[in-house]
Each structure stands twice: as C-alpha cells, then as structure tokens.
C-alpha cells in the first residue's frame with residue numbers, strides 16, 4: 094500500500110474521517126490488492142461539506158478574479174511538481190499504465206488549472222448603450238457546485254470541474270467514483286497549499302446515493318456529472334426538482350471515418366489512440382471505425398500488426414503500454430461483449446479474450462481487440478463497451494457513411510481522416526457530435542470546448558464555453574435621467 098491519503102474526506106480545508114459511513118476498499122486492478130480503505134459519507138459529513146462550502150464560497154467570491162487566478166495557477170505548478178507521486182497513485186487506483194498517467198492525467202489537470210487561472214482575471218460582462226441610459230451585465234458565481242466523477246480519469250475530471258467552477262468564484266463539493274476515490278483528495282491538499290480558502294473545494298466519498306444526496310441538497314446550485322447515460326438521466330431528474338442547471342458528460346459510441354485518400358498510417362494511429370489508450374476506457378473513443386472499402390484490407394493489416402505489438406503487463410513498469418481494466422465489473426462486461434461479438438458473427442482480426450501477463454495472472458487484463466465485418470445492427474457496433482474493443486465497418490460513399498455514422502442515440506465525438514481538406518470540413522459539419530477531429534483523434538487541449546450532443550449530454554467543459562456553465566448573468570439597467578411613471 095503506498096501513497097495513501099490520510100483520511101476519506103476533505104472538508105473545510107482538512108482531512109476528515111466519518112466512522113458512521115459504510116466502509117469500502119480501493120483495489121489495485123492489476124493484482125486485486127487493497128490499496129486503501131475508506132468510508133462513504135454519512136448525512137452528517139454531507140451537511141458538514143455543504144456548510145463549509147457555503148462559508149468558503151462567500152469568502153472566495155470576494156477575491157478579485159486576478160487573486161483567484163493566482164491561486165489556481167499556483168495549484169497547477171504544485172500539481173506538476175507532484176506529478177510522479179500522483180501518477181503512481183492514479184495508476185494504483187485505476188490500473189492505467191504509468192507511462193500514460195505520467196503524461197495524461199495530472200498533467201492535463203494542471204493545464205486546466207493554469208488555463209482557468211488565466212481566465213479568472215478576465216471574467217466580464219458587456220456594456221449596452223441605450224442612448225443616454227445604459228445597461229451592463231455581470232457574470233456572477235452560482236454558489237455551491239457539485240462535481241461527480243467517473244473512474245476513468247479521476248484527477249483530470251476533478252480538475253476539469255473544479256478549475257472553471259473556482260475561477261468563477263464558486264465553491265465545489267466533488268464526489269469521485271467509488272472505484273477511484275484517491276487522487277481528488279490530493280487535489281484538495283494542493284489547492285489548500287496554493288492558498289485556496291478553507292471550504293472552497295471539498296471532497297466527499299461514497300456511491301451514487303451520496304451523489305444523489307448532494308444533487309438534492311437545497312443549498313447546491315449546480316451539478317456537473319461525468320458518467321453513464323443512465324446516471325445522467327437520474328441526476329437531471331433529481332436536479333430538476335430544484336431547477337438546478339446541470340452539465341452532463343456522458344457516454345459515446347463515436348465514429349472514425351477513414352477515406353481512401355487518407356494517410357493510412359495516421360488513420361491507424363488515430364484508431365489505435367481512439368480505442369486502446371486507457372485500456373479503451375475513454376468516453377470519446379472512436380469505437381466505430383468506418384473504412385472505405387478500397388483501402389480496408391490494407392488498413393486492417395497495418396492496424397493488426399501494430400495492435401499485436403502493444404505491451405500489456407505491470408502498470409508500474411514504464412515500458413508497459415496497456416494496463417488492466419478498472420474493476421471486476423468492467424472486466425466481466427467487456428468479456429461478455431467479446432463473446433457477443435463472436436456470437437453475432439463479426440470476424441475477429443486480433444485479440445478477443447482475457448490476457449494473462451506474466452506475474453499478473455489475477456489482473457483484470459483483456460487483449461486489445463479488433464472486430465471486422467461488423468454490421469450496423471450488431472450490438473457490439475451499437476452499444477458502448479468501454480474497453481479495448483474496436484469495431485471496423487466497410488463503406489463505399491460519403492453520404493452513406495455520414496448517415497451510418499449519425500445512426501446512434503449518442504453524439505459525443507467523431508473523427509474524419511482524409512487528405513481532401515474540403516471533404517474533411519464538409520463531413521464534420523454533417524456529423525452530429527459535440528467534439529470532432531480532422532486527421533487526428535481524442536486530442537483534448539484545454540483551450541477547446543469538450544462535450545456531447547444527443548444522449549451524450551450537454552454543457553461544455555474546457556475552453557471559454559465552460560465559464561457560461563459556472564456563472565449566471567445579471568443585467569443591470571442604469572437610468573441617467575429621471576425615473577418616470579405613467580400614473
């Protein structure tokens with residue numbers, strides 16, 4: 094057991110335990126070892142977090158934007174300085190390879206703190222000339238925001254929610270996924286060290302019931318959740334009782350379209366990155382890969398050759414490229430989809446079963462898998478699997494592939510590979526997805542808004558767009574003459 098936090102929750106600037114809460118364990122998915130034992134928040138802890146957030150928010154909102162920004166930028170530096178320690182913790186908690194967490198997780202969280210730290214000094218409204226009198230608008234904080242995280246990018250999700258919320262003068266109560274509870278506590282430590290007033294960022298642990306209690310709390314003004322569509326629906330229903338705005342970052346089954354004129358190696362890179370990074374556990378993954386029929390055989394040949402070289406094994410060994418899945422439940426789910434794909438009649442180009450890397454026989458490893466000859470009605474090609482499973486489809490024409498790519502209830506992301514740049518823009522304009530790439534896949538720089546369409550959710554994280562989701566607009570009319578009345 095290493096790099097454990099010192100208690101379960103972080104409230105009002107300090108670690109807090111809650112013996113009344115139900116205990117639960119955080120497991121290392123590569124071995125099944127328990128790396129930490131925590132307690133879920135009891136109602137008293139939830140109340141303490143809300144009270145601390147209310148006090149903290151009042152103090153924090155009185156800071157100038159520049160002062161708030163300075164704290165966030167200092168936190169970004171501290172996060173970078175502690176990158177290795179936090180990456181190791183993230184690897185233990187999620188099973189993701191250290192070679193990934195070292196560059197992707199806390200690093201992207203730090204970018205986010207830095208970006209919103211810079212924007213904090215530049216929050217502004219507009220001046221509206223009314224010919225003598227005038228009006229202006231103010232962007233004001235919402236108050237106490239609740240952030241609820243999924244297990245695939247624990248510290249990144251915590252930062253993507255906390256950084257814009259705090260930049261705008263809100264307080265946040267963050268509930269990590271029960272499966273990956275640890276790194277958000279490190280973020281809380283770092284924010285305090287960076288000068289954040291107590292109570293402005295709090296972490297409470299627990300399952301969906303704790304999340305639901307936070308969403309329903311009368312003093313909470315906003316909820317942002319990353320998770321499954323089913324959870325998004327439940328959160329939105331609960332939030333609607335209090336007419337609270339929600340940001341929903343939900344699931345996807347996103348298309349990657351490879352035209353015959355594409356740089357095939359680049360397209361293979363995009364498909365690999367968009368299916369196997371983080372052991373395939375990324376919401377925006379391009380798990381439906383449509384390849385124009387004339388290049389399909391060559392594409393699959395190169396894809397399989399590279400996929401079979403991916404090194405699975407000890408997540409803490411920096412030479413390892415792919416770790417296990419995050420939990421037994423996710424492992425069972427992915428293996429069931431592998432069986433389903435075979436039963437549905439898709440062809441297995443590579444992979445297709447559990448993997449047993451040396452010394453990790455008990456680990457939750459699955460071979461990176463490519464199914465070809467997938468048809469539009471097969472469930473493996475329609476449902477989100479959330480594991481290293483790619484489905485390759487053939488297509489013949491542009492209009493046909495656009496219609497097929499859009500034939501899903503989800504719309505988180507999409508990618509197009511072509512050397513014809515006009516076609517790239519034309520196709521992307523017709524794809525019903527919130528985040529799109531041309532000749533790339535799954536790059537999410539913090540400057541670019543990220544989010545979905547259709548049942549993949551709404552609201553945006555990152556970019557200036559996120560500011561709108563963590564502020565409310567106040568309009569102020571200023572009379573320069575005399576107030577008049579008709580009676």
Ligand code: NDP
Nearest residue numbers: 242243244270271300301304305320321324342343344376
């Ligand atoms: P879940 O939807 O199961 O859980 C997400 C979070 O919501 C967890 O913290 C969970 O708590 C909490 N939760 C569950 N029920 C409620 C409720 N009624 N009220 C409030 N909170 C609740 O998703 P997973 O964590 O299993 O993540 C996998 C899913 O998330 C995939 O479907 C994936 O597509 C999606 N996802 C989407 C992303 C995006 O940005 N669009 C990014 C990452 C994942 P707990 O689990 O502790 O019980």
